[in-house]
Amino acid sequence: xxxxxxxxxxxxxxxxxxxxxxxRNPSLRGKPLVVCGDPKLRHGIILAASPEAKAHGIxxxxxxxxxxRMCPWVVFTHPRMQSYINCSMQxxxxxxxxxxxxxxxxxxxxxxxxxxxxxxxxxxxxxxxxLMERVWRExxxxxxxxxxxxxxxxxxxxxxxxxxxxxxxxxxxxxxxAVYTWSLPVKALFGVGHRMERNFxxxxxxxxxxxxxxxxxxxxxxxxxxxxxxxxxxxxxxxxTVDPAAAREQKGVGHMATLPRDYRKQEEIELVLREMTAxxxxxxxxxxxxxxxxxxxxxxxxxxxxxxxxRQKKLPEPTASPAExxxxxxxxxxxxWDRMPIRAVGISLxxxxxxxxxxxxxxxxxxxxxxxxxxxxxxxxRFGKTSLFSASSLKPGAQFLQRAGMIGGHDA
Numbered sequence: 001x002x003x004x005x006x007x008x009x010x011x012x013x014x015x016x017x018x019x020x021x022x023x024r025n026p027s028l029r030g031k032p033l034v035v036c037g038d039p040k041l042r043h044g045i046i047l048a049a050s051p052e053a054k055a056h057g058i059x060x061x062x063x064x065x066x067x068x069r070m071c072p073w074v075v076f077t078h079p080r081m082q083s084y085i086n087c088s089m090q091x092x093x094x095x096x097x098x099x100x101x102x103x104x105x106x107x108x109x110x111x112x113x114x115x116x117x118x119x120x121x122x123x124x125x126x127x128x129x130x131l132m133e134r135v136w137r138e139x140x141x142x143x144x145x146x147x148x149x150x151x152x153x154x155x156x157x158x159x160x161x162x163x164x165x166x167x168x169x170x171x172x173x174x175x176x177x178a179v180y181t182w183s184l185p186v187k188a189l190f191g192v193g194h195r196m197e198r199n200f201x202x203x204x205x206x207x208x209x210x211x212x213x214x215x216x217x218x219x220x221x222x223x224x225x226x227x228x229x230x231x232x233x234x235x236x237x238x239x240x241t242v243d244p245a246a247a248r249e250q251k252g253v254g255h256m257a258t259l260p261r262d263y264r265k266q267e268e269i270e271l272v273l274r275e276m277t278a279x280x281x282x283x284x285x286x287x288x289x290x291x292x293x294x295x296x297x298x299x300x301x302x303x304x305x306x307x308x309x310x311r312q313k314k315l316p317e318p319t320a321s322p323a324e325x326x327x328x329x330x331x332x333x334x335x336x337w338d339r340m341p342i343r344a345v346g347i348s349l350x351x352x353x354x355x356x357x358x359x360x361x362x363x364x365x366x367x368x369x370x371x372x373x374x375x376x377x378x379x380x381x382r383f384g385k386t387s388l389f390s391a392s393s394l395k396p397g398a399q400f401l402q403r404a405g406m407i408g409g410h411d412a
Contacts, residue, residue: 005173007124007147008242009112010154011095011131012162013088014142016108017048020087021077023140032056032074036064045258047079087139094134098127103242109158111151113242128169144168152238155190156181177236182209191230199223208234252291253283254348262301262341269298269342270330276347277329278322284349290318291349294325296332301341308344309336318353325349 013019017035022028032053036046044064056071067074088107095102098121101113114127121127128145135143145168146158153172160181161170172180181188187197189208205211212234219227232238255276263269273296284291293314300307311332319325329347 004115005149006113006115007117008149008151008154009114009124009128009131010105010146010148010151010158011091011110011112011135011143012146012158013091013108013135014144014168015048015050015054016088016141017079017084018050018053018077019048019141020084020139021080022050023087024083028075028077032058032071033077034058034064034067034074035077035079036067037079087141090139091135091141091143094138095131098131101242101244103244111154111242124171125169132168142168145170147171148236149173150236150238151240151242152190152233153177153236156188156236159190160184160188172236174236178209178212181236182207182212182234184208186211189230189233191226191233196223196226196230252295252348252350252352253280253287254295254346255280255283256297256344256346258344259342262343264341266337269337269345270333272345273329273333273347274322274326276345277326280347280349281320281322281325284320284352287352289352289354290320291315291325292318292351292353293349294328294332295346295348295350296329296336297344297346297348298333298337298342299344300338301343307338307340308342309338311336312350314351318351320349 018033021035022033028050030052031050032055033050034046034053035048037044046058046060046062046064046067049058049060049067053067053071053074056074058067058070058074064076084107088104092102092104092110095110095112099112099114099117103111103113105111112131114121114124117127121130124147128147132143132145135141144158144162146154146156146162147169148154148157148171153174156177157170157172161172162168184207186192186200186205186208187194189211192200200206200211205214211230214231216228216231219231221227223230257272257276259272263272293312295310295312297310298308313328313332315324315328317324
């Protein structure tokens, strides 16, 4: 019996944050609109640009002053993260009316498995048109759709082709994947970052087709499982599935921040790391969980010669207590920091498990720390996040009070 080919959609919202702002204020439609933080601080980075702004060369990640130089009449609007989250959830509910197999990939991208739905919605192009019209009519946000026989093909169809065609739809399959993708630069392949691109260029790999022509075993020997996965991606092969339960099972909690200025002093950087550790641990505790591995990320301030590190270390015991997690954060920072200025930091706690009272050791200090953390949580839940905080958060360089009312580093 012939196995039925899967029909996987990736729906990607066009200039999502900017589209939500234009839907809220229709007078902004058709204008070069960008969403960014405070231009006076480093947070003045472009988070989203409307198609009209992109037509002037404005891109996500640029500083606000550069966007103003490229288009003097550009319209700036402040990010409102809770509105974007609400809209993303509304779009998920729309998609769930098409299929129960919906997998949010990011705030503005979602996978849908429509396998076997042809008798209801018609062929993929027809189904995509209905889906896009529903999203536009109910949210004022336009989306584009990539279709494939697996998640990788759908992602490549959307990112490399659907974004560039008028009807915002493109379909890849195992039959045409090589025809359309192998001539693209290797950096266009999902999973290939700047570092991997440089590695490939050094061995003469310039296109996806070049990569596909290499030996799978050679790539695995040289770059491990990542090399093999990229070989599979180059051939359009992907064994992952649209499993909504997998999205609900959170593997870790993290917090990342771009600093308002370059931080050079060790005590100031460690102050921010201490604050972020407390925030991450509090979020883990709110889920009734504890974590077993701490991860620290630091990014250097020099754009031309990037520095920084990303390291993790397993904790002696699973915990969600800042008093136990922060010493590990501090150890990683002091070991790997190159003494160069820092512009961004991130902390995550992974290997989450359900909290359990039983400990392997009988040190009463642990019970005191956990009781203190629980008390802080209770006070903040009742009186607000800033009702109780460490006195060190009043020192120069501290970010707790500034970020207390934000979501993802931006105003709610």
